[in-house]
Amino acid sequence: MIKFAAAAALAVLLWPLIVCACKRIRMAxxxxxxxxxxxxxxxxxxxxxxxxxxxxARPDFLVRTKDGxxxxxxxxxxxLRRLSNLxxxxxxxxxxxxxxxxxxxxxxxxATMLDEDLKPIPGGASSGVNIVYDTRRRARSxxxxxxxxxxERIANIPVLLVNPAPLAVRASEEIPVSPWTVxxxxxxxxxxxxxxxxxxxxxxxxxxxxxxxxxxxxxLKELSDLKLPKDYGIF
Numbered sequence: 001m002i003k004f005a006a007a008a009a010l011a012v013l014l015w016p017l018i019v020c021a022c023k024r025i026r027m028a029x030x031x032x033x034x035x036x037x038x039x040x041x042x043x044x045x046x047x048x049x050x051x052x053x054x055x056x057a058r059p060d061f062l063v064r065t066k067d068g069x070x071x072x073x074x075x076x077x078x079x080l081r082r083l084s085n086l087x088x089x090x091x092x093x094x095x096x097x098x099x100x101x102x103x104x105x106x107x108x109x110x111a112t113m114l115d116e117d118l119k120p121i122p123g124g125a126s127s128g129v130n131i132v133y134d135t136r137r138r139a140r141s142x143x144x145x146x147x148x149x150x151x152e153r154i155a156n157i158p159v160l161l162v163n164p165a166p167l168a169v170r171a172s173e174e175i176p177v178s179p180w181t182v183x184x185x186x187x188x189x190x191x192x193x194x195x196x197x198x199x200x201x202x203x204x205x206x207x208x209x210x211x212x213x214x215x216x217x218x219x220l221k222e223l224s225d226l227k228l229p230k231d232y233g234i235f
Contacts, residue, residue: 016080023164024050027216034220039066052076057141070155075143079166089172097137104131158211165215171207172198
């Protein structure tokens with residue numbers, strides 16, 4: 001009985017990693033198939049390129065387009081829990097921190113009355129009981145997207161490929177709060193000194209002007225359509 005319980009607990013703990021591994025393998029197979037079909041060239045930058053780790057600061061692979069106009073330099077990122085928002089927050093001193101805002105359903109169905117930041121809407125009806133919490137903030141090292149094709153007159157397009165993907169990717173920035181703009185707070189509550197202003201980043205949109213964010217399906221569509229961003233020319 002104890003062994004069965006331990007095996008069940010281990011399976012629960014490992015299940016997100018198993019799902020992540022399956023999605024990464026599926027993504028790699030689809031990517032190879034799309035590149036072969038469209039005539040692009042997939043160039044791994046290390047042996048385990050499709051296992052790219054979140055804390056790594058180096059790209060994982062390149063995709064050279066068939067017309068020679070561009071190379072996509074890709075960094076992989078993954079979220080183990082689907083019911084979450086992934087935040088990349090720029091602090092007041094210019095650093096980038098990442099964290100997740102997760103929803104844990106406790107009873108009933110997933111709450112539908114949440115805003116874009118997954119916070120309950122005051123007075124909004126809910127079809128379930130949920131806990132929303134933030135993971136610990138971690139510093140994110142800048143990814144070295146420098147083109148390994150120095151000397152070639154082609155566009156180098158930096159891509160952050162999020163797989164597995166969360167509910168949304170949010171680009172945030174910390175804004176200092178002026179003392180005279182802070183509303184009177186209840187007793188024993190901490191005074192806010194700064195707030196986060198966030199927006200959702202969709203497939204092909206820029207994250208903090210540094211990299212283009214894609215989910216796997218969006219990136220494969222980009223490779224099939226091959227519509228380069230307007231602000232990228234030959235350089």
